[in-house]
Amino acid sequence: MPLLRDGALVDDPWVTVDDGTQLPMDGPAIVSLERWQAHRDELLGRNAPLGIRLKSDQPPALIADDLDRFAVVALEFPVFRDGRAYSYARLLRERYGYRGEVRAVGEVLRDQFLFMLRCGFDALEVRDEKAVDQWREAVSEISVVYQPAADSQTPVWALRHRRSAAE
């Protein structure tokens, strides 16, 4: 799957390793929560970056104490309507202070890009390469935000008074 990072298509150095499959000897690998929980020591003994993939019913609280072990947390959208991972992404960023990559995987549609960005996702596994243009449109379509989130956009209620204070 093509990977969008900060609005650009990038080569994805990560491989996602299914539970039944042997881990590659080296190279960055993303594993399931189940694998992490069952083979923690083995995984930590690998001399390569590690990522974890959470299903939509696996909140980041389950890995909160281990977050510094992971360079990537991939959050699944099994269907676009399942919006749990928006909360998970914000919790990772805002509650647990996670600074690594938060990646959206699964059914990731153009019209969700902006919401994902605002919730703290910085990488998206997208359907096809058209997503680059879609990204550009999607993140510039709506410039006004009414609420604080995990991104750096200032909600209008703050802008309003910043401006009037400056006047």
Next chain:
Amino acid sequence: MALQVVTANRIGDGTVVYLTRVGGWSERITDGEVSRSDEERDTLMAVAQATAEIPEVVEPYLIDVVEEAGVIRPVRYREAIRAQGPPVHPAFGQQAEEG
């Protein structure tokens, strides 16, 4: 084998339409092409799906009908209301044309 016709809503204005003999769409159910077998039904749905991809119509589906003296009527009252227009507004829908 129940008699069936394919219905949908036209994409641009949402009007209720029925798939006709020649593969077009009519606002009158009685213009609808009736399927009498599984093969005919599949053929009709394939034609309908193809026009939905253009897109000419939205979400085509099959409805059961009865045919009496060349007149086609839906079996379910939901579809009768769709075919006619809202009963509370006799001026709107097909019922207005026929009234």
Next chain:
Amino acid sequence: MYRYDEYDQTLVDERVRQFRGQVARRLAGELTEDEFKPLRLMNGLYLQLHAYMLRVAIPYGLLSAVQMRKLAHIARRYDRGYGHFTTRQNIQYNWPKLEDTPDILAELASVEMHAIQTSGNSFRNTTTDQYAGVAADEIEDPRVYCEIIRQWSTLHPEFSFLPRKFKIAVTGAPNDRAAVRLHDIGLIMRRGDAGETGFEVIVGGGQGRTPFVGPTIREFLPKKHLLSYLEAIMRVYNQLGRRDNLFKARIKILVHEVGAEKITEMVEEEWRHIKDGALDLPKEEVERIRAHFAPPPYETLAAAQPAFEEKKRADGAFATWADTNVAAHKVPGYAIVNLSLKPVGGIPGDATADQMDAVADLAEHYSFGEIRVTHEQNLVLGDVRRTDLHALWRKLRDIGMATPNLGLISDIIACPGLDYCGLANARSIPVAQRISNRFADLKRQHDIGELKIKISGCINACGHHHVGHIGILGLDRKGEEYYQITLGGSADQDAAIGKIVGPAFSSEAVVDAVETVVNTYVELRQNGERFVDTYRRVGKEPFKERLYAAA
């Protein structure tokens, strides 16, 4: 009322552009219906039985005359000359063309309106008391907080794909006119120990397939914490609300399955992390919004208005209307006027473009240019001088909006039902019309007294049948329309879910059945009892006996 600043305006303008692009992509075949559906739904555009339907947001039911004229214009130019006011205090159009909807949204944006989040699994229009800001029994104007919630909940990045739709209602008065206990979140303004105002927080009420009166999870929430507390509730729900079954996805099911105490714990725990943070609105922003709801320039008038009393004595029809459709205003010499959208035999909640224009004129002339939409599908002019009531009444009669039936048996809530709705099992509107015609005699209606009939065409309960004093639910029974009757529901401060009285009635029999229920009440009632009082005293048995005696 709240007026947009450049930021609010930018957002709705950008939204129109965005939707114009989406519609173009759809019509060009670049988007399939599956892909387009969630996008159109986020802008309130449905596909119903006969056509598309566009639901336009009327934030907490408040409209300016200018906006009302725009709604009339849209009805005339893009629809079929009428619109339908809904129980969410919104308006919907039944015949818009998809290709016209970007233009309609642009017209709306030109008067600070939109259709954002009038559908879809996100926050819906926040509703409130139609008498907000003018009610004599009010603690504080809830519209300030409705507007704060409106902004916070608009395009919320975390909560735009909730398990299911989410409805919030706020009231500032102890007499609940906004059905707050039947919402996903209900907020009641209360006074704290030091006399300061805040909110009682209710979570998990609702109707639909599994109706619940919502429990209170917090007796008192200081106002400054409103948004952080709401965000805490939403975060708990977004993570734990059921996504495996559409019919169990509302927060009421979560509250029911987990228990109110446990939900409270989880919300409070989440809140502990986010309170006193970025969600505390700056005081100057609250004050900026509050200023928009400052009282209009009322005249100093005497509480007693002899001329008004004289008109009442002289004109019985006027007196009946004034006693029924006019409510007490907090300012001496002023009144709140209800405009009935329930004429005898009419379609509940429908208004023609001409009526909308006329109401806009009347609002400008008599009520500082503002109109309110009620969840019971009527309109309100909130600030009318008592001395103007007679003149206003005559003009309302001319446009068919002076039926003196507020709260009476013909003031029926009805969903669009199978006349329009793709989800319905049975028609609702014709049942409402037949009941209205059966009880057309106003003297009889007034003798029966307060009696709220609410009709839904399917179990989704858009017609609020669970909380009707008499509720009617349409069913499809082997291809025929049948109607189940419930008794004893209430949407007020004494909220209750009605009880099914017995087997359903055929379409032919249902109006007779309603009349039997009413006659039974009239026979059983004791001094001054309303229908619902009698029901609560005697239970459903006497009604059941009469209804099914012959069977």
